[in-house]
Amino acid sequence: MNIETSNTHNLKNMVTMTHRNLLKTLHNPDNFGDVIMEPVIFTLLFGFLFGGAIAGSVQSYLPILVPGILLQSILNAASGSGQQLREDINNGVFDRFKTLPIAPIVPLAGQLIGDIFRLLLAGSMALVTAFLMGWRPVVGLPMVAAALGLALFIGWATSWIFALVGLVAKNAEMIGSLSMMIILVLTFLSNAFVPTKTLPRFIQTIVNLNPVSYTVTAIRSILQTGTWDLHATVALLCGLLIISIFMPLSLLAYQKQN
Amino acid sequence: MNNDDVIQVSNISKHFGKNAAVQDVSFSVEKGEIFGLLGPNGAGKTTLIRMMTTLLHPDTGQILINGFDTQTQGRNARQQFSVTGQTAAIDQDLTARENLMIFARLSGLGIPAARSRATELLKAFDLVASADQTLETFSGGMRRRLDLAVSLVGKPTILFLDEPTTGLDPRTRAQMWQVIQSLVATGSTVLLTTQYLEEAAQFADRIALIDHGQMKAIGTPDELTRRVGGKRLRLQVTAAQSLKAAQVILQKTEMNPVQVSERTLTVSLDEGEVGQTAALLQQFDEAGIALSQFAIEPPSLDDVFLQMTVGKN
Ligand SMILES: Nc1ncnc2c1ncn2[C@@H]1O[C@H](COP(=O)(O)OP(=O)(O)O)[C@@H](O)[C@H]1O
Ligand SMILES: [Mg+2]
Numbered sequence: 001m002n003i004e005t006s007n008t009h010n011l012k013n014m015v016t017m018t019h020r021n022l023l024k025t026l027h028n029p030d031n032f033g034d035v036i037m038e039p040v041i042f043t044l045l046f047g048f049l050f051g052g053a054i055a056g057s058v059q060s061y062l063p064i065l066v067p068g069i070l071l072q073s074i075l076n077a078a079s080g081s082g083q084q085l086r087e088d089i090n091n092g093v094f095d096r097f098k099t100l101p102i103a104p105i106v107p108l109a110g111q112l113i114g115d116i117f118r119l120l121l122a123g124s125m126a127l128v129t130a131f132l133m134g135w136r137p138v139v140g141l142p143m144v145a146a147a148l149g150l151a152l153f154i155g156w157a158t159s160w161i162f163a164l165v166g167l168v169a170k171n172a173e174m175i176g177s178l179s180m181m182i183i184l185v186l187t188f189l190s191n192a193f194v195p196t197k198t199l200p201r202f203i204q205t206i207v208n209l210n211p212v213s214y215t216v217t218a219i220r221s222i223l224q225t226g227t228w229d230l231h232a233t234v235a236l237l238c239g240l241l242i243i244s245i246f247m248p249l250s251l252l253a254y255q256k257q258n
Numbered sequence: 259m260n261n262d263d264v265i266q267v268s269n270i271s272k273h274f275g276k277n278a279a280v281q282d283v284s285f286s287v288e289k290g291e292i293f294g295l296l297g298p299n300g301a302g303k304t305t306l307i308r309m310m311t312t313l314l315h316p317d318t319g320q321i322l323i324n325g326f327d328t329q330t331q332g333r334n335a336r337q338q339f340s341v342t343g344q345t346a347a348i349d350q351d352l353t354a355r356e357n358l359m360i361f362a363r364l365s366g367l368g369i370p371a372a373r374s375r376a377t378e379l380l381k382a383f384d385l386v387a388s389a390d391q392t393l394e395t396f397s398g399g400m401r402r403r404l405d406l407a408v409s410l411v412g413k414p415t416i417l418f419l420d421e422p423t424t425g426l427d428p429r430t431r432a433q434m435w436q437v438i439q440s441l442v443a444t445g446s447t448v449l450l451t452t453q454y455l456e457e458a459a460q461f462a463d464r465i466a467l468i469d470h471g472q473m474k475a476i477g478t479p480d481e482l483t484r485r486v487g488g489k490r491l492r493l494q495v496t497a498a499q500s501l502k503a504a505q506v507i508l509q510k511t512e513m514n515p516v517q518v519s520e521r522t523l524t525v526s527l528d529e530g531e532v533g534q535t536a537a538l539l540q541q542f543d544e545a546g547i548a549l550s551q552f553a554i555e556p557p558s559l560d561d562v563f564l565q566m567t568v569g570k571n
Binding site: 009012013016017019020023024027028031087088091092093095096097098099100101102103104106 | 311312313332333334336337339340341343345346347348349350351352353356360361363364365366392408
């Protein structure tokens with residue numbers, strides 16, 4: 001009668017929860033829009049709309065755009081994390097998970113591990129769209145992977161912030177629009193889409209302090225010159241810092257749900 | 259303590275702030291029983307279920323599920339049961355089949371076993387036709403059925419159901435009871451809550467009466483009904499003038515005191531008196547008293563509580 005509580009079981013349960021997370025992404029129009037549609041639409045929109053104005057042509061804008069749009073797509077997908085958690089809590093699905101003979105952490109971990117795949121999906125959609133528009137990486141595949149990896153890491157760290165918001169705030173819809181706002185402000189007040197030189201002085205200051213800018217600069221130099229510079233290390237440390245603060249806080253908030 | 263007890267609740271209390279939601283409640287449930295927790299809204303039924311299913315920690319007391327302590331052996335305890343909460347806890351974004359598959363997998367079934375179990379349950383719950391649609395198209399009854407189906411994926415030997423029939427139409431309600439009874443027929447134990455006395459009386463083997471977080475009474479439906487007295491006769495005269503005459507006739511044949519309010523007369527019926535009510539009708543007819551209502555009613559939940567609390571003081 002007793003099922004042994006083992007790591008293989010936890011692993012298997014994690015896979016199931018990740019599968020669930022992906023099914024939800026594909027079935028729910030909101031999530032589908034965030035993860036699949038927005039990266040495509042934004043890449044097309046920015047490329048064709050601003051390409052000429054900012055860089056003279058779409059082709060010459062794409063190398064500037066790709067790092068920014070990659071990170072924005074991933075952050076945007078990450079922002080869905082809190083809303084999904086809160087929906088699961090509000091409609092009782094989480095309680096049902098908690099009454100299963102699985103490790104108590106599985107539901108939360110399932111959401112956040114599933115997030116990695118969601119973020120990967122969002123980032124890949126942006127890259128593929130850019131590729132179809134004519135963007136060609138000038139560095140080898142390992143460097144493209146490194147850029148994607150860094151963006152994913154930052155995105156995943158951000159997921160933990162949104163997870164905490166989802167665990168603490170009660171209203172799922174409010175969490176959704178709030179998360180969206182935060183991401184829009186963070187990405188537009190950065191060097192993701194426009195060269196900072198064109199901006200007013202006081203906005204430049206904000207932009208330079210924005211961790212999104214560090215990450216975009218880091219990704220740009222990885223994708224353009226194939227070098228992992230100081231910006232990349234700073235971005236990585238930022239990600240680590242966010243995780244080391246928000247992961248314990250989220251776990252605490254999760255345990256306090258009982 | 260009894261070896262057949264699969265659920266043992268001992269001196270459980272739970273406060274929310276100053277509100278005592280559950281106060282010193284103890285009872286045990288035997289293997290194979292349908293055990294009903296009966297009580298009005300806010301009585302503490304859900305709080306009790308949440309504590310029995312490890313979702314909530316009691317302030318004091320102990321709960322054993324198949325001998326496993328819900329507080330110190332949570333995971334072992336959780337292997338013993340499954341629960342369907344008061345509101346349908348199913349995933350809106352997934353199809354019925356996907357919902358079943360996910361929970362079947364989490365209950366430890368392999369993919370082929372999970373697949374066949376899902377199909378089996380979809381059939382049993384009459385959901386095959388909509389198995390692969392998202393839940394948006396589902397009616398309340400279908401959701402409730404799926405919700406229960408999800409609880410059954412792991413073939414639980416103990417099942418907790420929080421108000422499984424509240425808000426259901428009579429047909430779905432009957433279906434629900436059929437499912438519960440067939441589950442018990444295979445040896446499972448069911449603990450459910452309800453606000454409906456009649457329902458509890460009809461289906462539960464034993465009932466615990468809960469009010470304001472306190473256990474008021476426990477026993478078989480017969481035992482409880484006997485304690486609160488039997489059925490009641492309630493009649494309403496059409497014209498207020500005939501009230502007095504009606505009361506006289508009624509009091510002549512009935513042992514218990516007749517209660518009068520406006521044009522309505524109420525009297526408790528002792529055992530055996532139910533058969534005499536037909537003769538009563540004839541007497542009213544002969545006396546020329548027109549009745550707008552004539553009904554024999556089981557004691558209502560309110561009556562039961564009234565009686566229980568009065569009996570205690
Ligand atoms: N999470 C909670 N926080 C505060 N009070 C609660 C909470 N859950 C239940 N209560 C209170 O506990 C009492 C019992 O509630 P509940 O167990 O839901 O009753 P029932 O299920 O019998 O309708 C009520 O007074 C309710 O307001
Ligand atoms: Mg309740």
